Amino acid sequence: MRQGIFLVVALVNALALFCVFNPWFEDWATQGTVLLVLEALFLLLIGVPVFNHHFRKGLPPRQKLAASLDSVMSFLLGWV
Numbered sequence: 001m002r003q004g005i006f007l008v009v010a011l012v013n014a015l016a017l018f019c020v021f022n023p024w025f026e027d028w029a030t031q032g033t034v035l036l037v038l039e040a041l042f043l044l045l046i047g048v049p050v051f052n053h054h055f056r057k058g059l060p061p062r063q064k065l066a067a068s069l070d071s072v073m074s075f076l077l078g079w080v
Contacts, residue, residue, distance in 0.1 A: 013039070046072045 016032035
């Protein structure tokens, strides 16, 4: 299930980047930019506190990053 959510997010990001950088979709360029900025803020607001929590526990860097991404994906799964 998490891979499916990741695939959907990756496709939405690819579509947003296509709309931002393609001159044929000038009307959708601002909407794609807003989507990417909001997504980055959303991931930072969830991922950074979790990363800091695991940093205090003394986990290795790869496990800290994996736990942060796992928390973000779990949160997104709750919204679907």
